[in-house]
Amino acid sequence: MTGDERLMNREKKRGVLFSLLALSRLGNGLVASAAVLLGLFFAKGSLTLNTVTGMIAYLLLVSAGNADNDLLDLETDRINQPARPLPSGALSTKTAALFAAGTTAAALLLGWLASLEQFALLLAAALLLFLYNRRLKNFPRAGNYTVALLSASPLLWHSWPHPARAQWAAALVALLLTSLRELIKDFEDRSGDLAAGRRSLPITAGERAAVQTLAMRFSASYGAAIAVPLIASWGVLPAVRYWCALLLLATPLLISALLLAKKALHSPAEEQRTHWSESQKRIKWAMVAGMGALFLATF
Template sequence: MSHADRVQGLFELTRPGNAIAAGVLSFIGAFVAEGTAVFSNSGAIGAAIVTTILATGAGMAINDYFDRDIDRINDPERPIPRGAVAPRTVLIFSLILFAIAGALALLLSRLATAIAVVNLVALIMYTELFKGLPGVGNLLVSYLGGSTFLFGAAAVSQVNTPVFVLFLLAALSTFARELIKDIEDIEGDREGGMKTLPITIGYRPSLLIALVVLLIAVLASPIPYLIGIFGIAYLVLVTPAILVTIYAGYLSVDDPSVGQSILKYAMYISAVAFIGGRISLLL
């Protein structure tokens, strides 16, 4: 493989779309907490966004490092299985990103730094220690997904009720999506000796749990408007997200791969709804 292929492989390992989306969620957490005042603290929120992007990218890369044997079955076109980049290079690359993210986190408030340290350790240890424990890995990823809101808010020293509600909603959706993804990956995970929830309790029970969690998330989605956290714009914007979530759950019954992929877009629409809902309260 050429140098260009190696660089492309490393970039691909970070899943840049997911990493940037995580950075946006950190900004949303800060914006929901502080409103337009967040722009007067641009240094802190900028550091938080970059930290989140780097940490997420590092977590994605190190996950591929540990999952390289499983990916030869589940996803042979990933950079390591297809030979674009050597496993050792991926490990070093991910640790460098983690180190930079950790250094940036030290510039933030104590609470933000604490959240960053917990998350960085969790990302490093996820695949080796937690992913193979039935349900535990899903819960950890759910926390990590929702904690981007907490981290962004903590970066501007303000974690309040609205941000915590967003954390819970994001965690519910992430749990369901991760469980559906485990269902999709059941063959490779079994070959790799993993003990994920679908392997432990079966395909159908796991899918039922995922759909119940999705239903809870759907029913809870209007709560931020009902308790006055967000304005009417939130309710208008979150409705498409609810519909996409329901559709993704329906598709997951027959095709978990398509279902979990579509569910990701519902989460992005929800993020737009969070911003719109907060702005509508400021007008």
Template sequence: MLYFIHYKEKRIMNYLNLIRYKNLIFLTFLMCLMHYTVASPLLKVFKIESVGPDGAFWLMTIGVVLIAAAGYAINDYFDTKIDALNKPDKVIVGVTISRDATSRLYQILMGAGIACGIATAIWAKSLSIGLIFIIAPGLLWFYSASYKRQFLIGNLIVSLCSALAILLVAEFEASFLTKNYGIFVTQAGVNYNLYLWIGGFALFAFLLTFIREIVKDIEDEYGDRELESRTMPVVWGAKKTKVFLYAVIFITILCALAFTANILFPSAKTFTFLGREMDMLSFRYVLCAVVAPLLVTVILLARAKRISDYTQISKFVKFIMLTGALYSVIFYFQLARVYGLQLFNLFIIK
């Protein structure tokens, strides 16, 4: 009996590892941050309550998570040979889970995810949401089947999908606002600010995902080279790829600094809580939690020589994603403090 229970637990863990359950939890957390600490507080500043039903938001989020899970499954399905060379002890497909079972799991997860997305699009009357839930699955399939092994295309696709998951929250809110209030939300600049702020987080997600994907390509260079993939480290070599990474990190730092400049010197059109006072808390947070870690990443890359070094860098970049996303809590805190909003509907900060 104990053996049977242990076997079942191990099999469940194999499936959870196949769909990268930790990444899915992180993705859910990011979407919740965008909804509850960016979009909802922004709307309250404009004296508007979020009109997107919680049920619709969670339906959309579940759809995104299911599609991401399907993407991870099909990626491992196509990557068994490369994974056998790069990380033979972590191969799941064809070892602990059959290829047929993986294929069926992909079809079920992807079908359910698309259905959730289309249902959300109909609920919100949003063509954009519907198109994203149709295009993204196709991109993930072609990424796993082919684009992943081509120069830069695969990296860009994964980065784009990461950004789209964040942008979906803005599109979700904007669609329901337009549905309920019509042209008013556009004239008042509500939708503009939703897209502006959440779009900033989406850009950050795109750039950091792009950096992390290229670092992972360096980590997997041996297997990619053996199977004649055309990833950047295979085509350019690790040294030139590092130079390219330095450039992308520099661009990311410039974007972060441009953001802090907008915090300190906001334009008239851009909604900001800084019209009343200098927001040094946001400025310091971005410098300490985003810019400084990115500079550390440059140092780690310069010193990296072994595969384990790149593995640690990949994890560190993911940590920067988290610290960057958590700025949304600072954003909410500042809105609550300046405009007298209830923080998480619990208390007012004075």
């Protein structure tokens, strides 16, 4: 029995609730919730019911988007991620569809209860998710930046539609880092995307052009991260705290992600996916570390 077959059997034995949590990619939703909370500090607001509402709403919306994405990517995931709840048979497509619809409706209801402006923000995010899953993912750059925009939006929940400069600065870094991670995921999923006829950047532009884009996105992301105190007009002490935390927490993860990407490019085909997968996970942890650095600067 292969490793993928063992994972698929394990998925089938797990309960529906656990499978729904896996379908939703709970970790991504929790990061979005944490971004709403972090935006509160940038807006210099106080913790209220509106904050909790935003955290839950984004958790639900991200869960809905991930479930919808897995429904539409079922055939691709049979190749790229056969142990996921749908291709493994742990969940039916009907259950996943009901989950996606229910969590979307609940997120939008919470947005409506929060304020008209914040409802509009969530509605725009929901529409972008819908378009991305059905159309925009087939346009390499547009798809990457759509996901990046969605990842940055929770930071703007507080004070929307007039966020503070610090919120805009943090959102810019989140947008650039997510676009970097999405391109690495395109490399990771290249074999499945080829089989499904999907037009990711490594497929349409070729490996060399995609690697050049990867390098540019890395440089832009790190440059924007360094510039956050200048964009946000912080004082000397918060800026120093932020730069020290960025250097110690996020920088090693970003460098290791870049080294893993380089290793993937020079590895045999059967080993490349493993290295790309680990690289994009390091980017995700670098984003979490960056959020920690931002928190330390504003605490």
